[in-house]
Amino acid sequence: MSSTTLIWIIVAVAVLLAVALVTGVVLSRKRRISLAERKGDEPVKGAYQAGGGISLAGGRTDATTAVPDTTPDTTPDTTSDAVPDEVPDPTPEPVEHPVADRTEVDGQPGVGDDAAVPRDSVKRGIVEVDLPDEASEIEEIEPTAGRLERLRGRLARSRSTFGQGLLGLLGAGDLDEDSWTDIEDTLLVADLGAGITDQIVTALRAQLVSRGVRTSEQARALLKDVLTESLYPEMDRSVRALPHSGKPAVVLVVGVNGVGKTTTTGKLARVLVADGRTVLLGAADTFRAAAADQLETWGSRVGASTVRGAEGADPASVAFEAVKQGVTAGVDTVLVDTAGRLHTKTGLMDELGKVKRVVEKQAEVDEVLLVLDATTGQNGLTQARVFAEVVNVTGIVLTKLDGTAKGGIVFQVQRELGVPVKLVGLGEGADDLAPFEPAAFVDALLG
Numbered sequence: 001m002s003s004t005t006l007i008w009i010i011v012a013v014a015v016l017l018a019v020a021l022v023t024g025v026v027l028s029r030k031r032r033i034s035l036a037e038r039k040g041d042e043p044v045k046g047a048y049q050a051g052g053g054i055s056l057a058g059g060r061t062d063a064t065t066a067v068p069d070t071t072p073d074t075t076p077d078t079t080s081d082a083v084p085d086e087v088p089d090p091t092p093e094p095v096e097h098p099v100a101d102r103t104e105v106d107g108q109p110g111v112g113d114d115a116a117v118p119r120d121s122v123k124r125g126i127v128e129v130d131l132p133d134e135a136s137e138i139e140e141i142e143p144t145a146g147r148l149e150r151l152r153g154r155l156a157r158s159r160s161t162f163g164q165g166l167l168g169l170l171g172a173g174d175l176d177e178d179s180w181t182d183i184e185d186t187l188l189v190a191d192l193g194a195g196i197t198d199q200i201v202t203a204l205r206a207q208l209v210s211r212g213v214r215t216s217e218q219a220r221a222l223l224k225d226v227l228t229e230s231l232y233p234e235m236d237r238s239v240r241a242l243p244h245s246g247k248p249a250v251v252l253v254v255g256v257n258g259v260g261k262t263t264t265t266g267k268l269a270r271v272l273v274a275d276g277r278t279v280l281l282g283a284a285d286t287f288r289a290a291a292a293d294q295l296e297t298w299g300s301r302v303g304a305s306t307v308r309g310a311e312g313a314d315p316a317s318v319a320f321e322a323v324k325q326g327v328t329a330g331v332d333t334v335l336v337d338t339a340g341r342l343h344t345k346t347g348l349m350d351e352l353g354k355v356k357r358v359v360e361k362q363a364e365v366d367e368v369l370l371v372l373d374a375t376t377g378q379n380g381l382t383q384a385r386v387f388a389e390v391v392n393v394t395g396i397v398l399t400k401l402d403g404t405a406k407g408g409i410v411f412q413v414q415r416e417l418g419v420p421v422k423l424v425g426l427g428e429g430a431d432d433l434a435p436f437e438p439a440a441f442v443d444a445l446l447g
């Protein structure tokens with residue numbers, strides 16, 4: 001072999017080696033790019049595992065499936081290149097993690113929380129009231145003027161047993177002792193109580209003679225005057241719910257279970273909003289699970305926001321926070337719905353006193369409205385006495401007057417407590433709360 005041939009062979013081998021080297025490099029790069037693409041897919045999954053708590057809030061379910069172990073304590077391997085066989089069963093068991101078990105309440109996920117569980121899922125489950133439609137529109141509110149007149153038909157039951165009964169007896173002409181006994185009985189049955197009944201019968205006897213009553217029209221006028229007079233028409237019945245000294249008015253709504261506190265608070269918010277006022281609601285009824293939801297619903301219907309606490313939270317702290325936020329936001333009125341509680345539970349009554357004291361650290365309490373259920377008759381009076389001892393009751397709201405024949409409780413409660421009935425509830429409708437006007441009320445009773 002000549003040396004020239006040898007050189008050509010060496011050159012050919014060198015060229016072949018060079019080509020092989022270049023090809024190897026190119027192939028190797030291609031493989032890396034390809035790997036990088038897969039890596040680009042998988043780490044995205046891995047990244048969602050890490051941020052799963054956030055992504056799942058948007059309703060993503062695939063992120064949960066990337067969690068190797070479905071127990072909430074297991075930390076997902078976020079550094080993994082997400083090898084396909086690490087993908088677990090795509091339908092993991094739902095994680096049990098009731099909100100009630102969580103200790104933190106500030107809205108931040110707690111250690112071990114599984115963000116797949118909506119943080120408020122349990123609370124939503126206990127809502128017992130109709131919630132407003134989405135993007136709720138502010139509702140039309142009936143004008144408050146003349147409401148008692150418009151709702152007078154609701155007093156039908158009291159009217160037939162009390163008003164019509166008295167008119168029938170008085171209009172019958174000369175009254176013998178039996179008739180006077182019947183008048184007394186009618187007043188007592190309607191829950192006016194012995195004291196007021198005596199007072200009314202004495203006034204009727206005297207004025208029947210002095211006025212020379214002859215006709216049924218005159219008898220009606222006499223009855224109207226005497227009954228209206230017994231309702232202390234001179235009492236100031238304005239609800240102290242307007243702001244003063246640059247601070248919102250604070251109204252506490254108190255009363256025993258089920259008398260209609262939350263409903264009244266909601267109705268009153270409507271009255272204020274209709275008057276062009278801004279209102280903030282405080283859901284200090286932390287004893288009854290759905291009370292805060294109920295109040296919030298009332299609020300959202302009129303565009304008032306609600307301050308609420310965790311279930312079982314200290315009612316005083318919720319009330320305090322509500323008033324604080326009301327002052328900061330510069331609203332006109334803060335209405336605080338308190339827990340319904342039995343007056344026999346002294347400890348709970350103490351707590352109501354505490355609510356008032358704590359609120360007073362923020363702003364003066366302008367009005368304490370005691371809500372009484374008219375259908376409970378004398379029992380309402382017993383409640384009123386206990387509440388009056390604990391908090392300085394400044395006004396009474398008598399609810400459910402539409403469902404009772406015992407409208408006479410209005411007379412008794414004012415005389416007993418020396419506190420005016422300021423509002424009356426005449427139905428479950430949103431605008432079935434009326435100002436109490438003695439003359440109009442008596443008119444409605446007499447038909």
Ligand SMILES: Nc1nc2c(ncn2[C@@H]2O[C@H](COP(=O)(O)OP(=O)(O)OP(=O)(O)O)[C@@H](O)[C@H]2O)c(=O)[nH]1
Nearest residue numbers: 257258259260261262263340399400425426427428
């Ligand atoms: N007929 C009638 N029902 C009323 C009136 N006011 C309230 N109610 C009803 O009474 C029931 C109890 O009312 P709530 O407002 O939940 O009573 P509450 O005092 O807040 O109850 P607790 O939170 O358990 O203490 C509800 O069904 C109301 O719709 C009224 O004036 N007339």
